[in-house]
Amino acid sequence: METFKLILGILLFSIVALIAYGVLRKYVLDKIKVNKWIILIIALAVFIVPTLLWPTMPGYVARYIIPGIFVILFLWFMDLSGFLKHYDKPQDKSYNQYNKSNNTVIKPKAKPNRVKKKK
Numbered sequence: 001m002e003t004f005k006l007i008l009g010i011l012l013f014s015i016v017a018l019i020a021y022g023v024l025r026k027y028v029l030d031k032i033k034v035n036k037w038i039i040l041i042i043a044l045a046v047f048i049v050p051t052l053l054w055p056t057m058p059g060y061v062a063r064y065i066i067p068g069i070f071v072i073l074f075l076w077f078m079d080l081s082g083f084l085k086h087y088d089k090p091q092d093k094s095y096n097q098y099n100k101s102n103n104t105v106i107k108p109k110a111k112p113n114r115v116k117k118k119k
Contacts, residue, residue: 043073
């Protein structure tokens with residue numbers, strides 16, 4: 001029973017963190033222009049520093065708040081790096097090749113040096 005509660009808590013935490021990231025990304029994070037490496041450094045600092053500075057922190061802070069902030073910052077870093085954008089495009093190469101072949105028109109390059117002078 002204890003294992004079930006632990007798995008359920010992890011699952012609920014994951015769902016809440018992903019929903020919070022989705023809402024923050026839509027309304028806040030897209031409007032902020034920051035270097036991606038600064039976000040990664042802040043995420044690592046949020047993950048490491050509180051355990052060093054506050055060893056007797058309450059259980060809910062250590063279990064939910066700090067990992068939640070870390071997950072949101074790390075997902076923001078991945079979004080800024082472009083790791084999350086690959087899933088928006090279709091993966092089928094034949095589909096992409098079919099669309100590209102119908103949309104492109106190949107025109108010959110003009111070669112002015114080949115024109116012969118008529119006398």
